[in-house]
Amino acid sequence: MSGDHDHDHGHGGSELSEMDLRVRTLESLLVEKGYVDPAALDRLIETYETKIGPRNGARVVAKAWVDAKFRAWLLEDASAAIASLGFTGRQGEHLIALENTPRVHNMVVCTLCSCYPWPVLGLPPVWYKSAPYRSRAVIDPRGVLREFGVTLPEDVEVRVWDSTAEVRYLVLPQRPAGTGGWSEDRLADLVTRDSMIGTGLALDP
């Protein structure tokens, strides 16, 4: 899945929401005039990366781990399954859940024009928005995973998914061994943001 597949956006270009547009407008002028340092803004925003929404995605994953019916629904129609828990985006974008298995590891790229399921994942991490991450994730996903401390067995297939404006992805990580009988709340604590992007695994208990 390289970057050359059809990124159908209706008219070939990109769109910024009204609020994104106003923020970019002001920020670019303040940076130009030397009033704010973009690196300092990134650092400040980074402290809130996990603070947009109460880590809704972790709840979704934990529920899928304990509730087979919900899991099937999530894989069939993630938008509806997630909406049933009360987590919805503003734009009504289509969400697809990608199931990690012992044979397949899924990893998601692209937030470059805000294609990030922030209602379930929170703020995109700064590195995720960087052009090097995106291009390298497509060319050398195993190399990128290694940098995140994830080494997968050779026989595991790595699938890289490139979000579009209409479709966003949530990775359903594998449930860690040794968590039989755990409650959803306890399981949710093992679900990291990175595990739902596919650059990490769920934590071991």
Added chain:
Amino acid sequence: MMADLEAIEREIPGVPRDAEGPVFKAPWEAQAFAMAVALHERGAFSWKEWAACLAEVIAEVRRRGEVDDGREYYRHWLTALERIVARKGIVTDALLEGRRHEWEEAARRTPHGQPIVLE
């Protein structure tokens, strides 16, 4: 920076938060928040001035009879930010308007998935 955040909590009413601190519903909200913090840090305005400007915007919203239940908090925040930088002579309205068109144009000519940048 932490001291700054405490000052915000003290001086600015209504910042949406949970037990650990401010919360945001979308990335742009965090960006708008961070810009105000950075401008304050640089001495562009005091928190008292900022609180007054934000209160003024919110009062106008109420007068117009628009919904004001906290959901639009950061929209008002950004409006106040645009206003205070104009008042302080940091960025004029005309400059904002021109730059907005440049971003719209940049978005239009950028294929989806590419970073949207100004020329």
